[in-house]
Amino acid sequence: MSASTEARAAASDGHGHDGHPSHCENCQAELHGHYCHACGQSVHNPVRNLGHALEEVFESFWHLDGRVFRTLRDLLSPGKVAREYLAGRRVRYIPPLRLFVIVSVVTFFVAQFAIHVESNTHFDIDTAQRTTVRLGNVKKQMRAAESVAEVEELRARIVGELRTAAAAAPVARDTIEASIVSVERQADKRIEALRALQGLDAQQVAEQRAEGERLAAKPREGSLEAAANLAELERLRDARIAAVQAQRDAASAQTRQSSDYAGLIRQANHAAGCRAAELQVAHAGRSEGAELRAADRQRYGEVECDDDDGPLSFNGRPWDPKTNPLKVEWWPQFANDWLNRQVGKGEANFQRASKDPALYIHALIGAIPSALFLMVPIFALLLKIAYVGSGRGYLEHLVVALYSHIYLCLALLAMFVLMLLGDAIAPHWAGFVWLKGLGIGLLWTWMPIYLLLMEKRVYGNGWPLTLLRYTLIGCAYFFLLSLATAALMTAAIVRM
Structure with a gap:
């Protein structure tokens, strides 16, 4: 077959000599390279070649080309990437929204493994929580006591249980000792109030305290x-x-x-x-x-x-979906019914989380990414308000907000990696614990400094005005972030 015949056959087949199509499979335009000049589609067909399929996945989602390393490298210099991107030199960097999504997902995926509640073979969480005193409940009991003997009996019983727990659970000794100090302080305050109220002298107080200690040595009759x-x-x-x-x-x-x-x-x-x-x-x-x-x-x-009424109370009485429900007057009945169902779920899950602190940790970790996604546009709005008159549009401030949060996520990711390394290395080399703590401390210290320098370099104002705006934006941002995290964490506990 002649060369011209082969060429005609290839053209009729739609493919050139190298096996690539000669015309775009999407719009049929003649191809002159690896991408169609008319619609931009690649010459590679991902459904015919596994290598091209994997390449397309990484290219579309991760963009793991030289830009990712250049972007991460330049992010180490406060404000450099945001300045270059806003100046129009964008092709060298990954778009901020895409990078933010990737970095935040990776960061909080790693956090699930890095943050955990330590356990000990000689220490059971449930046992410790049964013997740890809830100080609000102790205050209530102390205030209800009507004699020095009753206060002293209550003090002796609670402190005795706590000391037994501290001996059985050395890992919780510091927490239990702090509870003991609080119990002692509450008892002393109540005894002093009763002494003044009942006109007791020192001898009478001593006799009643001795009687209370004697009663505490055995369970109350009946x-x-x-x-x-x-x-x-x-x-x-x-x-x-x-x-x-x-x-x-x-x-x-x-x-x-x-x-x-x-x-x-x-x-x-x-x-x-x-x-x-x-x-x-x-x-x-x-x-x-x-x-x-x-x-x-x-x-x-x-x-x-130690929690007779449960954690929820309305109108001075324990919450109950039928006898004492939470009710918003201007809501329709079906909405109030839904609200009380959520309160019931939250109460049950709160009790679960009280016995397993790891549930709180995972709920918090799960809430933070959503809070950050919510706070990025709000942070951009705060920048827009603070820098009104700067000539920058909201989307430009949004770019600054995205790159700021990308760096924060990268710093948190570095902390989580240090935690994981600490878990792996510290059992073999105790000195790494010190290095891990130093690294995490430096990262926490550098984050606010980084954001200040970034704001100074991007917006180019003098130091006094930059510091003023930075302080106002920071206070408003962290207040709103705390509210968003608390709300999302509450929702996460209800859905647990």
Whole structure:
């Protein structure tokens, strides 16, 4: 076959001698290179060649050519990339929005592995949380005490439990010791108030304190905590509930409406349930002859008894979707029903997260990227307001905001990498812990300085005016970022 015949055959087939099409497969224009001059489509067909398919993925999403390294290198110089991009020299850099998406996704993907709650084989989180005192609850108990003996008994019981917990969980000793100091301070304040209120002298105070310590050495007679078995516990709970019901039945209609008898019954049931779980856990431990796993303890019930009313309260009473719902007056009923369903989910997930701090950490990590995406246009708006009259449009400020957040994400990524390296290297070389801390500290210190220098170089104002604008923008930005993160974290906990 002659050369001219081959050429005609190739043309009729649509392909040249090198196997590439001679005409664009999209618009049929004659090709004179690797890209169509009419529509810009590449000569390579990704569905016919695996190498071209992978190349297109990286080219379209990552743009892993020389520009990524040039962009990352120039980002180390505050303001250089933003200045060059705004000056029209854009071809050498990756577009800021694309780079921001990639860097933020990578950063917070790595964060999921780098940030975690440390555990210890001799320390169980559930056990520690059962013995850690919630200071708000302690204050309430101290204020309710009506005698020095009662305060001293309460102090002795709580401090004794905390010291037992500190001995069993050395890793939590500092936190528990801080709780002990707070308990001691609350007890001393209440004793001083009772001494002045009741006109007690030093001898009387000492006698009552000794009586309180004696009472603390054994469970209160008739209390649910003193029940030695489930049968006795059931009898004591029924007696307490019967007493509350008798008070309710004997009360006037006005007193019955203003008093929370249902709450008192709920507290009795809750305390009995916690004590029943303690008895079952103790029995299982004795019968199995081994320390129970956290999952096994949870099957026997909840043993944390220091939050009688739960974390949510409205109108001075615990939240309840039927008897005491959260209600927005100007919302329709279906919207309020939806709101209370979300509150219920949030309450349940909050209880889960209180027992597993890792859930809080992951919810926070999950909320920050969304908050940053939300804050980029807001940060650009703050720049627009602060630099009104500069002649720059909103989109130019948006470029500065994007490159600022890209650098922040890169700095956070470097911190997370140092954390991962610390986990891997520190067990073999203790000195790396110091190096990791130094590196993270320097990164935190450099971030605000970097942003200040970037603002100075991009906008070109004098130092006094730049510092003033930088301070105002920074305060407004971090306030709004905190609100956005808290709102998104709350939403994440509800969806957990």
